[in-house]
Amino acid sequence: MSNHEDEIDTDSESIDDTTETNKIEKTFQVKVVAGTYDSTLCGWEFAISTQLDFDKMFDAKVDDEKDEHDDEKDDEKDDEQDEKTENKDTSEQDDKKDQDMDEDVEGSSSDEVEGVEFNELFAVRPHSGSVNRVTVFGQWMATGGYDENIVLYNVGKQKEEAVIHHMEGSITHLHLFEKFLFCSTTHGVVSIHEFSKHWEKIWQETAHKGGGCKHFAIHPSGRFMLTVGENDHKLKLWNLITGQLAYKINVGGGSMVVDAIHFSPSGDSYCVVSRDCFYVYDTESCVLIHSQTIKPQKQDEDDVVPAHLRVTCLKYLSEMLIVTGSDDKNLYVWNILEGKLIHVLHMHTNRVKDVDVMEIDVGEFILVSVDSDGGMALWRVSDEVALLEGFVDTGARLTSVALVKPSEVSKFVKQRYKLFKKKYNLEE
Numbered sequence: 051m052s053n054h055e056d057e058i059d060t061d062s063e064s065i066d067d068t069t070e071t072n073k074i075e076k077t078f079q080v081k082v083v084a085g086t087y088d089s090t091l092c093g094w095e096f097a098i099s100t101q102l103d104f105d106k107m108f109d110a111k112v113d114d115e116k117d118e119h120d121d122e123k124d125d126e127k128d129d130e131q132d133e134k135t136e137n138k139d140t141s142e143q144d145d146k147k148d149q150d151m152d153e154d155v156e157g158s159s160s161d162e163v164e165g166v167e168f169n170e171l172f173a174v175r176p177h178s179g180s181v182n183r184v185t186v187f188g189q190w191m192a193t194g195g196y197d198e199n200i201v202l203y204n205v206g207k208q209k210e211e212a213v214i215h216h217m218e219g220s221i222t223h224l225h226l227f228e229k230f231l232f233c234s235t236t237h238g239v240v241s242i243h244e245f246s247k248h249w250e251k252i253w254q255e256t257a258h259k260g261g262g263c264k265h266f267a268i269h270p271s272g273r274f275m276l277t278v279g280e281n282d283h284k285l286k287l288w289n290l291i292t293g294q295l296a297y298k299i300n301v302g303g304g305s306m307v308v309d310a311i312h313f314s315p316s317g318d319s320y321c322v323v324s325r326d327c328f329y330v331y332d333t334e335s336c337v338l339i340h341s342q343t344i345k346p347q348k349q350d351e352d353d354v355v356p357a358h359l360r361v362t363c364l365k366y367l368s369e370m371l372i373v374t375g376s377d378d379k380n381l382y383v384w385n386i387l388e389g390k391l392i393h394v395l396h397m398h399t400n401r402v403k404d405v406d407v408m409e410i411d412v413g414e415f416i417l418v419s420v421d422s423d424g425g426m427a428l429w430r431v432s433d434e435v436a437l438l439e440g441f442v443d444t445g446a447r448l449t450s451v452a453l454v455k456p457s458e459v460s461k462f463v464k465q466r467y468k469l470f471k472k473k474y475n476l477e478e
Contacts, residue, residue: 075101076411077098078459078462079456080097080098080408081094082406083452084426084451085448085449086180086181086444086448087180087446087449089178089179089195090175091184093208094169097166097167098428100462166440176199176201177196178195178197182449183221183224185224186452186454186455187226187227191203192224192231194220194223196221198216198217198218198235199217200221201213201214202214202231205454214249214251219235220235221233222262222263222264222265223264225266225267227268229244231244231249234263234264234265234266235262236261236262238260239255239257240254241255253293255293257277257286259282261279261280262279263279264278264280267311270313270316272290274288274289275288276288278309283301283302284299302324306324308322309323309361310361318332318333319332319333320333321366321372323361323364326344327341327343327344328342328364339386342384344359344361344376346377347378359376361375362376363375363404365405367383369387370386370387371392373405373431375419379396379399379401381394381395383395383431392433395417395419395427397419397438400423401421403422403449404420405419406452409463413432413433414430414431415431417430418451419451420448420451422448424444425443426442426444426448427441428440428441
């Protein structure tokens, strides 16, 4: 298996520098795959176009900086008055902000969604039990099941390539990285398989005892891995060069239940998910950058929601944006640098089971989310807007989802970043 993104020639077929960079529209054919409780793996394809305007984005940033400067001057003049009224107005402003964000995306239904059509490509049964996880890298896809097996596919050929049997427990998490497949199980085992050796197991360790390895995250450099246990409340760092345990800590003093862990795209930060909260830490210093408790949102007046609901899934969009799914049927987009909620996405009719993300232009992302009622939603998200682009009722209880990133998307985004930096004299 090769690293498709590294193989992309960013110089060939490049966008002409003389071309207007603010309104380049590009359409991509994107595949999405999803696993189900009834052992089925399904695939769809849809077309998506970029819509970002460089000039509007840049002008907005300039306006924000100007407004911020003006606000600072006003604050210096009116600091005493602001301090008196701050506590009184805070709760009202927060309530209005949440209400405004709800109204921005509320009222969407599948009947209102036009322009994006999901075309079904295949439906197969790779496992004898539920498909617990699905992961994609380049044209390779791997599924892990309750039956303790892993099945590998070539997505381009839509062909099964290999099966890895008897993984010492049901699969809890999978990750494809370059030519390696990482896997964790309910028996606490973590293993690595290599493509060039016909997916032979090259490393295995019982990472957590007394329960399963619930989740893990691979640093973007590929040099180390974080794992979290189901019952031992431990976070462990593994050196993937030596295969040795580097250190371990008791999360939350040994009292915190960790459900998942994720690295940011650069690896400079990582996020720990625990029940209805998530915590973002600096990777080098382990200093807490941001913490957030999810507050359930009503989709309509008749909804009754409990005070606390689980974070069911989480993905980084960028270094500053994170999306979370919840038991309350919603997705939330957070700006962790500013510490605020920027979008609430309403569409699903049951808990959000999984979400995957792909950047299609500078700061413009598509999200695919699935729920346990069988709904699959396609979203277009940026710092400024969040739009529902498509929705399909698959008729199956979905467990996980993954986007198949076309190589031309990586190429296009790299070129756009290059032109964006050149246009606005930004440092590389």
